Structure formats: C-alpha cells, structure tokens
Amino acid sequence: MNPAPAESVVFACETRGLRKSFGDTKAVNGLDLQIARGQLYAFLGPNGAGKTTSIRMIAGLLRPDAGDIFIEGIPLRINPSAAKRPLAYIPDDPVLYGKLRPLEYLEFVSALWDLPASASQPCAEELLQTLGLWEKRDDFIESFSRGMKQKMALCGALIHQPTVMLLDEPLTGLDASAARLVKDILLDFVRRGNTVILTTHILDVAERLAHRIGILHAGRLAAEGTLDELRHQAGNTSGTLEDVFLRVTGGENGEPASTPPSPAPASPPPLPVA
Numbered sequence: 285m286n287p288a289p290a291e292s293v294v295f296a297c298e299t300r301g302l303r304k305s306f307g308d309t310k311a312v313n314g315l316d317l318q319i320a321r322g323q324l325y326a327f328l329g330p331n332g333a334g335k336t337t338s339i340r341m342i343a344g345l346l347r348p349d350a351g352d353i354f355i356e357g358i359p360l361r362i363n364p365s366a367a368k369r370p371l372a373y374i375p376d377d378p379v380l381y382g383k384l385r386p387l388e389y390l391e392f393v394s395a396l397w398d399l400p401a402s403a404s405q406p407c408a409e410e411l412l413q414t415l416g417l418w419e420k421r422d423d424f425i426e427s428f429s430r431g432m433k434q435k436m437a438l439c440g441a442l443i444h445q446p447t448v449m450l451l452d453e454p455l456t457g458l459d460a461s462a463a464r465l466v467k468d469i470l471l472d473f474v475r476r477g478n479t480v481i482l483t484t485h486i487l488d489v490a491e492r493l494a495h496r497i498g499i500l501h502a503g504r505l506a507a508e509g510t511l512d513e514l515r516h517q518a519g520n521t522s523g524t525l526e527d528v529f530l531r532v533t534g535g536e537n538g539e540p541a542s543t544p545p546s547p548a549p550a551s552p553p554p555l556p557v558a
C-alpha cells in the first residue's frame with residue numbers, strides 16, 4: 285500500500301513569479317517567496333530595490349503584471365476578500381483621520397472589517413493601553429506626534445486580529461522607547477504563531493529581530509535566509525549583516541554576488557532576542 289501523501293505546508297505568504305513594471309522600470313522582476321507562519325521576515329534592499337512595491341502587491345493594493353500571491357494558502361487573485369481578511373498593512377506614512385479620537389478611529393476601522401463596536405471596544409481599549417495612548421484618548425489624532433500616529437496605526441492594524449502583518453518601515457520616526465515597544469509587540473505577535481513581514485533600512489533591526497531576511501536588489505531576491513545562511517551565501521561566515529548586504533547588493537565591490545536563494549524552512553528557528 286502506498287503511504288499517504290505528506291500534508292502540504294501552508295505558508296503565511298507565498299509569491300510565485302511576481303512581476304511589476306512602471307513604464308520601463310522593472311520594480312519587481314520575478315519574486316518567489318515562501319514565508320512560514322510564526323516568522324518575522326525582513327525585506328532589505330537599497331533604495332528603489334522593489335520592497336514597497338512587493339509589500340503593496342502582497343497587501344492587495346497594487347495589481348501585479350504577472351505572478352500569484354497566496355495569503356495563508358488563499359489565492360489573492362481568485363479570492364481577494366478572503367485572502368485579505370488575515371492581513372494587516374501599515375504603510376510607511378499611514379493615513380489616519382485627524383478629526384477622530386483614538387476610540388472613534390478604532391471603531392471606524394472595526395466597522396470596515398464588519399466588527400460591531402461592542403465586540404471590538406475591549407480590544408480597542410487594551411491596544412490603546414498597551415501602546416501608551418490611553419491618556420490621549422480624548423485628543424484628536426491630528427494633534428498626535430509622528431510616533432504617536434505610528435502607534436495609532438498599529439492599533440488600527442491589530443483591531444481585527446490579523447494573522448499576517450505587513451509593515452513598511454515600521455520604526456521610522458519612533459523614539460527609542462516607542463521603537464522598543466513596537467518591536468516587543470511585533471515579537472509577541474509572532475510568538476503567538478502569527479507572521480510579520482516588514483521592510484527596513486535599519487540593518488540592526490533585521491539582524492536582531494528577523495528569523496529570515498530577504499535582500500532585494502533590482503526587483504529580484506538577491507539572497508535569502510537566516511543571518512547565518514546569508515553569511516555563508518556571501519562567503520563570509522563571521523561578517524555582519526552590513527558586510528553581507530553590501531556584498532550582495534554590490535554596494536562595496538561593484539557587482540553583486542549572484543547567489544541563488546535558499547528554500548525557506550517549513551518551521552522557523554527559535555526567536556532571536558531583541
């Protein structure tokens with residue numbers, strides 16, 4: 285008797301042959317990703333490498349020219365509303381409604397997800413307290429600092445209890461304590477089995493927080509893996525992420541190394557400590 289076929293792994297996010305051009309610019313040029321559940325995955329890359337374009341396509345905000353995206357195994361092209369349900373997306377400059385107060389804003393976002401205010405109110409209050417915005421609950425969002433707005437956007441992203449969070453440069457504009465708070469929240473989110481996919485220019489953030497790192501260069505995944513795997517791919521087992529990044533993207537020696545990406549593991553290694 286033949287053994288039963290092995291159960292196929294459902295990735296939090298999978299892309300196959302993703303492409304997007306703007307005129308002659310190939311912003312994303314054949315992106316294949318397999319990001320396992322429970323991972324914090326960091327996209328790195330020089331300016332214009334295609335990070336934001338990739339994240340926006342995965343979020344369902346930008347239509348790819350070619351390729352497919354699956355969120356928790358659901359095909360985004362075929363079933364967009366079901367595929368977007370587990371997702372939360374925070375752009376680098378989130379748009380908030382300045383004339384709303386925090387609880388009003390969270391009630392508004394809940395309604396977009398068909399959640400009645402009575403159901404989301406306890407979660408909204410807890411989020412505001414966790415993110416240190418409870419004392420500001422009577423103020424209009426337009427009076428908030430940039431960092432407070434970033435934290436407000438994070439509350440809005442978490443209100444419908446997503447399982448996959450997409451964040452474009454989430455630590456921009458945050459002071460040290462706010463950045464620490466956001467990092468802790470993201471790590472707690474993945475510890476509970478959820479997935480974070482973020483872009484960052486801060487190599488230290490990727491080095492300290494990410495299970496796996498994807499280095500994009502000219503719209504392609506130039507290297508991918510854990511920090512140790514990336515060091516091996518770059519032929520420098522003791523180097524820093526900065527050394528690897530510069531070598532892979534050609535920032536130091538001109539031509540980037542043409543190293544094929546390694547496959548993603550079905551389950552992540554233990555979480556690094558922030």
Ligand SMILES: Nc1ncnc2c1ncn2[C@@H]1O[C@H](COP(=O)(O)OP(=O)(O)OP(=O)(O)O)[C@@H](O)[C@H]1O
Pocket residue numbers: 306309310311329330331332333334335336337338
């Ligand atoms: N709406 C657009 N119209 C025209 N070109 C675009 C558009 N969006 C992105 N591009 C181009 O696509 C390429 C990839 O841009 P993208 O914003 O994805 O890069 P990035 O890696 O996020 O860059 P950065 O680190 O500077 O934020 C760039 O050459 C950019 O100029």
